Amino acid sequence: MQLWGFALEFRAYIIRRLALVVPVLFGVSLLVFALLQMFSPVERAALYVTDPKQFANITEIIEKYGLNDPLWVQYGNWISQIFHGNLGWSKVVSLPVTDAILNFLPATLELAIFATPLIILGGIFLGSKAAAHKDKAVDHITRAGAIMGWSLPTFWLGLMLLMIFYGFFSGLFPPERLSTAMNIVVHSEAFTQYTGLHFLDAILNGNWQVLGDSLRHLFLPVITLTVVQLAFIMRLMRSSMLESLGKGYILTARAKGLDENTVVSKHARRNALIPVLTIAGYIFALLVNGVVITETIFNYKGLGWWAWQSAIHLDIPSVLAFALFNGILFVLTNLVVDLLYAKIDPRVRLGGQAA
Amino acid sequence: MMGLRFVLYQLKKNPLSIIGVAILITFIIIAILAPFIAPPPEGHYDRYMIPRDGFSPTPQPPSEEHIFGTTEGQYDIFYGVIWGTRSAFQVGLIVIGVVLVIGILLGSLSGYFGGIIDEIIMRITDIFLAFPALILAMAITVALGPSLKSVMLALITVSWPPYARLIRGDILVVREEDYVEASRGIGSSHLRIITRHILPNSIYPTLIMASLDIGAVVLAAAALSFLGLGAPEGYADWGQMINFSRNWIVGPPGDPLAYWYTVTIPGIFIFLFVMGWNLLGDSFRDILDPRLARR
16 A cells, blocks of 8 residues: 555656656757857857858748747747757768767766766765865865866866876877877778767777777776765765764664674765765866867867867857756756656655745 | 954964965965066067066076076967966956946846846846856857967856856845835835845855856966966966977977976966865855754
8 A cells, every 4th residue: 555655656747847848848959049149140040050162042931930920930840840859050070960969878878887986886975085084184175176177177287197107207198099000990891989988989899009098098088977976975975964963863873883894885875875866966066167178188089179160160069058968967867866756755745845 | 154353263273274274365466566576678569568588489498587488489488377377367357347336237237137038038047058168168268269369258258147046046045034024115216226125234255256256267368368268468367388398398209308387387376276276165065054064
C-alpha cells in the first residue's frame, strides 16, 4: 500500500517537473531568437549562406526564408528549421552548424570525461576532510587553497601552466589535441575512429603511442578545468559536512560507540552529499564556461574553441546555436538532477517548494 | 537582522578578512591615485588608452623606463595595470549597481504583489538562468558588437535574475510581519510600504551578495576581454593585457621564460583583486550563517 502511494506520488512529481521544462525551453528559444532579431534581414540571411557567391542573390534568400515577414511568422520558420536540424551555416569551419557541433563534441567530451570525476570526487574528498578536521592544519590549508583556486582566472592559470610545462620543461605537456605525427596516424587508414575520442580510439585500436600522446595533451587542459571548480565543490562540501556533523544522528552514532571513521564516512558524508547534488547542474554550467576558455588557451579544437572562433569572427549563427545548444542541455541537466534529488530525498516531492 | 557594527566586529576578529580588506583598500588607493602613480604623457588624448613606445611586436623586459616591461605592440605594462585597476572598479561597480536596481525592482514587484506578476517575473528569470552565464554573455556581446559597453550590458543581462529571486524570497518573509500589516492598516500606499518598511528590512543579504559579486563580475569581464570580445585594443584592461601575452608564453629556444612578465604581472593583479573580494565574502558568509559559526 505504502509503496503504491510512493510510486503515484513520484509520478505526479515527474509530470509536474516535466511540465515546467516546456515553457522554459520555449523561453530559451525566444531569447535566442530575440538576439537574432538584433541583426538586419541581410545579416540574418547569412545564416543560410554557404558560399560568398550567394550574396549576389541575397534578396532571394531573404525572400525564401521570409526574413521580412512579421515576427511570429519568422519565429515559426526559424524554429521549424531547427526542428529539421538546420541551425545555419558555420563559416569558420565551412560546415553546417549541426555537423560542426557533432564534429567538435568528442574533443570536448574527452575533456569532460577526465575533468568531471576529478572535480566531483576530489571536491567531496577534500571538503569532507577539511570539515572533519575543522580548524586544524588540513582545514586551514584546504580552505586557503579553495579561496585561492576560486579566485584564479581560468585563462591566466592555463597560460601560466603552459609557460611552465610547455616552455620551461620544454614540450612536456603541449597544447592542441595531438602532435602532428600522431594526428597523421589517427587520420590514416589503419586507425579506425570508433568514437572520435582519441584516447578511447587508441585503446580500441591498441595503439599505445596515440594513447600516450593523447593523454599528454589532455593533461594541462584537464588540470586547468579542474582547479577552479574543485575549489567550488570543496567549499560547498565543507559547509554541508559541517552542518551534517552537527546533527542529532551524529551524536547518536557517536553515543553508541561507533568509531570516528564510520561516523564521518557513513553517517555524516552521505547526508552532506544531498546539497552537493543539487548544484550538479551548476557544475555543468561552470564546466561549459570553463571549456570555452580552456580550449581557447590550449588551442584544443573542441566545441569551446569553435564557439570562441565563431565569436571573434562574428559568426552569428554559430554563436547563437552554441548558446541554444547549451541552454537546452543545461535545462535537461537540471531536470535530471531534480528528478534524482526527488528520488533520494522524499521531502522534495512531498512538500514541493517547502523542502 | 544583524547590525553593521556586529558584522564589523566579527570581521576584525578574522585574519583572512583583514587580509581581504587590506588588499581591497590597496586597490582603491591605486585606483584613486592612478594619475599620480602612472601619469599620462603630455597631450595624451585618452587617459585609459595605454601609451605605446614604438610598434615593435616583441615585448620588452622590465627596464628603468618601463618598470614592468612592455607587451607586444609596446604597450606599457605598468601603466596598463595601474589604470586597469580603475577599469576593473568601473566595470564591477556599474554592472553591480545596475543589476541591483533591476533586481530590487523586479524582486519587490514579484514578492510584494505575488500572483500573476510574480509568476511572469519568475518565469522570465527561469529563462535567463537556463543558460550557462558566460555563454549567454558571450552571445549577447557578439550580438551587440564587441566592446567594453557590450560586455557590461551582457553581464548585467545575465546577472540580475539571482538578485530578483533573492530579494523576492526575503520580501515574502517580511511581507507577513505585523508592522507591514499595521502600515497597510493605516492606509499607506504600496510604494510607501515597500520603500519604508519592506526593503529596509529585507535588502541586507542582497546588498552583501552584491558587494561580493564585484570580484566575480570583474573576472567574467576579464575573461570576455581575454577572448577578444571586450575593450578596444590598447585600452587599460587586465583581461586584454593577458590576451596580448598569448603569443609570448614560450620564449626563444634556450630562454623559455623570456617573456614571463607579459602574462604574470597583469594576472597577479586580477588574481589579487578577485581574491580580496572572495576573502571578504568568505568571512561574511561565516558571520551571516550562525549555524556554522557557532561550532
